[in-house]
Amino acid sequence: MIDIRGWVPGIRTVTTYKVSWLPRDLVAGIVLTTLLVPQGMAYAELAGLPAITGLYTSILCLLAYAVFGPSRILVLGPDSSLGPMIAVVLVGSLGAGADPAEAVALASALGLLTGVLLVLAGVAKLGFLADLLSHPTQVGYLNGLALTILVGQLPKLFGFSVDGEGLIAEAKGFVEGIADGKIVPAALVIGLFGLAVIVGLRLWLPRVPGVLIAVVLSIAAVPVFGLEDRGVDLVGSLPQGFPPFTVPAFSFSDLGVLAAGALGITLVSLTDTISTASAFAARTGQEVRGSQEMVGIGAANVAASFFQGFPVSTSGSRTAVAEQAGARTQVTGVVGAVAISLLLLFAPGLLRDLPQPTLAAVVIAAALSLADLPAMTSLWRRRRVEFGLAVAAFLGVAVLGVLPGIGIAVGLSVLNVFRRLWWPYQAVLGRAHGVSGYHDVSVYPDAERMPGLLLFRFDAPLIFANARVFRDRIREFARTEPELKWIVVAAEPITDVDTTAADVLEELDQELNEQGISLVFAEMKSRVQEKIVRYQLTKTIDPEHFYPTVEDAVAAYRQQTGAEWNV
Known part of the structure; x- marks a missing residue:
């Protein structure tokens, strides 16, 4: 009633x-x-x-x-x-x-x-x-x-x-x-x-x-x-x-x-x-x-x-x-x-x-x-x-x-709004002295980096408008970072992945695999990860390359490679 x-x-x-x-x-x-x-x-x-x-x-x-x-x-x-x-x-x-x-x-x-x-x-x-x-x-x-x-x-x-109409008149x-x-x-x-x-x-x-x-x-x-x-x-x-x-x-x-x-x-x-x-x-x-x-x-x-x-x-x-x-x-x-x-x-x-x-x-x-x-x-x-x-x-x-x-x-x-989605803020992360967690190296220029590992944060949903921006940035890392083995995406800010972005991710992961580079995700929200599974991206992206935290991803990389932190 x-x-x-x-x-x-x-x-x-x-x-x-x-x-x-x-x-x-x-x-x-x-x-x-x-x-x-x-x-x-x-x-x-x-x-x-x-x-x-x-x-x-x-x-x-x-x-x-x-x-x-x-x-x-x-x-x-x-x-x-x-x-x-x-x-x-x-x-x-x-x-x-x-x-x-x-x-x-x-x-x-x-x-x-x-x-x-x-x-x-x-x-x-x-x-x-x-x-x-x-x-x-x-x-x-x-x-x-x-x-x-x-x-x-x-x-x-x-x-x-x-008699004028409008401000100037x-x-x-x-x-x-x-x-x-x-x-x-x-x-x-x-x-x-x-x-x-x-x-x-x-x-x-x-x-x-x-x-x-x-x-x-x-x-x-x-x-x-x-x-x-x-x-x-x-x-x-x-x-x-x-x-x-x-x-x-x-x-x-x-x-x-x-x-x-x-x-x-x-x-x-x-x-x-x-x-x-x-x-x-x-x-x-x-x-x-x-x-x-x-x-x-x-x-x-x-x-x-x-x-x-x-x-x-x-x-x-x-x-x-x-x-x-x-x-x-x-x-x-x-x-x-x-x-x-x-x-x-x-x-x-x-x-x-x-x-x-x-x-x-x-x-x-x-x-x-x-x-x-x-x-x-x-x-x-x-x-x-x-x-x-x-x-x-x-x-x-x-x-x-x-x-x-x-x-x-x-x-x-x-x-x-569209500009912020199209060109969201992006950051390479490192370990800063005296501060817990991982932080933007542009804010902490002395932050430590681990050889062969790149921590990357993309501050927006991954959708059709910015998927290629994401892809081009990852390609740039693969081309310019020496002896790169893992690219870990700190995915907590990524609140969505649409089908266009999924297609881009599939193509990108195959391309990186051919170069011997693994695309890894950390802190991805469960609902977003469910979409990744539904899009069948785990056939390309290794299901083991999804970690609950960035710390867990870093620990797994260290265990596999024996790498240590340096400046």
Whole structure:
């Protein structure tokens, strides 16, 4: 019998809820709302959509995740990392300056497609797809995304707009706008003020809601300083009430752009959700249920798409705010959704005087939090190859755009895995003074070698991609090592041998036998050795040439040859 509570965790939350948790969840929900409203509006505009859609999206995704999401504390909503991706899809399909209604419809279709992909991935237990973005490529991608967002918001912060698409075009338009004297001084002042408040409080008083304070002070400054008369654009009154239920519709010609965008957004959402869920689960002692997380965030996207919403993801910053405010369950998110709904129903004019440069400051502050320059520095110090991967991912996003950038990031991650399999680390081993066991002679150059014996370690599964690399290295030893009798492969790192590698091993062993050299294996895992037997390689490779340890192989060689160690 299917346990419906496993697929609908909200039932478990209701049946196990303790009344003592309610005060904390209520307070945390109200505190969370102060962040959800301005960020939701700002990230909607970042995606090229009306600000109000950010609130619609926040309401529905919070309610849906409360029903289908497994985490007691994660908070979903419009996200700064998804905004540029959504904007790219809208521009790619509708072009710049599209009708807002058409943009909302297409964004809803994108949310529906993304949600369906996430739900299907969750049902199929494909959480491992999050691993397609390695840490170095994530760092490079997010840094490129941060720069793209920052440059795209600078004109709005300075009080004007540009028509360029992409980082280079937007940067050029921004510089030209400054040169042409388009700066609105009052807009720049209020925008920089909001940015200083948000960033300053984040650094020195992280528990204080800097976004809320910046929004409230900016709204208060509008009538006091007459900012609207000074050319500062305002949000204006929001539509009153709730959007009608609308089935997302799109034309067949849009399917290609939507599918590409949905795949990219799905991967980013999945990576963000798994990493954020893991981080907070470790702090609260909960278990991460990756497949159900995908179902939960997928349901959130689907629900939002039917009410003029757009794709959403997990937010680390909003989750942290909820946790700090004392949130115990997803009731916190429900309280936030209800509070936003009440705002739309009874006080839609409350944010009328919110300056657009302040929203730009909110987005820029989020972009700065995405950037991770210390991680780039760390990669440079620790491993230059992975630093190069991060730089390539950064340039892919910055130069080619967000969607191509994530494609490059995924491609680089996969190629890096393949590179490690293709050219794995290889080492000749020797006996180092004062250290037990056998070690890499490149690390211990004074390590002893035994005449006629070569100890070799190959740090990868032996498969079609690297079998010939293994063969060529062994052939090189046979050609260059004087009076070689045994080549002992320290096979502990070899976790697999496929049929292609088996054929190569058979050919190689016959070739070595003709030269009077024995191919010997030590520390081979039992499952790998079973495959060797199944491939019938023991007809060629002497079954006695498999030893449980390298020490046993060395002892057998010494017994047969009488050889002793020397330098």
